Amino acid sequence: MAKDHYSVLGVQRTAKPDEIQRAYRKLARKYHPDVNREPDAADKFKEIGEAYNTLSDPETRARYDRFGSDYRHYASSGAGPGGNGGRWGPRAGARPGRGGYGNVEVDMGGDVDWEDLLGGWFRQQAGGPAQGTDHEAELWLTLEEAVRGGKRTVRLAQPDGATSNYVVDVPPGVLDGQRIRLAGQGGPGREGGPQGDLLLTMRIQPDSRYRLKGRDIYVDLPVTPSEAALGAKIKTQAPAGTVTITVPSSSSSGRRLRLRGQGMPNPRGLPGNLYAEIKIMVPPSLSKEERKLYEKIGSVSDFNPREER
Incomplete structure (x- = not known):
């Protein structure tokens, strides 16, 4: 039954x-x-x-x-x-x-x-020919794929159990929740009417390296104590590729450095920014020479981060 x-x-x-x-x-x-x-x-x-x-x-x-x-x-x-x-x-x-x-x-x-x-x-x-129903699916992208865009092949199961492949041209800078319409790739029309459309909702996978807020991208930038104190130029990986970040001298953990326009592209306006947040890291273990140098710095420096300034 x-x-x-x-x-x-x-x-x-x-x-x-x-x-x-x-x-x-x-x-x-x-x-x-x-x-x-x-x-x-x-x-x-x-x-x-x-x-x-x-x-x-x-x-x-x-x-x-x-x-x-x-x-x-x-x-x-x-x-x-x-x-x-x-x-x-x-x-x-x-x-x-x-x-x-x-x-x-x-x-x-x-x-x-x-x-x-x-x-x-x-x-x-009854209205004669009618357009077929629209079908909906989700397309999951990495943040790099969302930033760069490009063609993606999507394999979707049909209601009858068969599968079909669709080529999707993802525009650079697509955001989570945005839709791409593939005209004529939906359900069959009625009485000779046109096929419906396939609506793909873009979904961006969570990434442990990056945080996306609107079109701005945030990334942690690990630096050594000497790089934070003296300043440095550091190469790091961003969703769009490798970037060089200038770390000013006397930079503390939590300081954010902005790379204007290096965030998520925007086809209709200004792109987002890339924010690198400094994280000062110390070696997991110190050599004898490193320990002596740190002890020397401690003996000659009167800097106390716990004092109010």
Whole structure:
């Protein structure tokens, strides 16, 4: 026995379209075969896709609500099997005054092939060709990939269990949560209508080296005590490549050095900045000579960082 589509998505039969869409997105992410390695994940994903395809289309949902799992055997206009007579109900989404029936049902008996006679009229009233549903997925990027952009190949599972590859041109400076639309890569159209689109939401993976705030990028810059005291030019790795940072003399831990425009690119305005935060590091162990030199510095210096200044 076929499973109830509403139960598959975990929604009530009175659920609104946005509730159905939210439920589908949540389950599709959970059971996507590229993410979920359970043996039945692909079958579950296909089942979820079938339920969503049925309930996301108002006309198909209306037939499903009326005829249950046998809804595919009924004409789109609502006639019984074979199209000969039957009981005709309101077209899904019909509105009084716009060609719909409202809540009126008309009983057309006899042997007339009403589907053949009125099929074109009903298709016209239903709006004719319609664009397919948009599909949604997430594309995970490293911070370096988000900064540099470039082409990415994405492999996505389809509702029928098959997989398809999509080539995505990621623009430099894309931010977490931004969307890229691939026109015509979504669900098939109805009655010859155009395909829907594929909407890819960009997600940037957390990185232990960098912190992204808006378009500004923060990175820790480890320096030796002598580099912090005397100043130095230090090469370090940034998401866009290697950069050289000038450390001023007498720099303490926590000091932030700004590299203007070296953060996240911005296709529509100014790029972000790169901030290097100084972290003074000491050797894990000291040689005899290093210890003597540190002791000498301690004996000649009157600097006390614990005094208020």
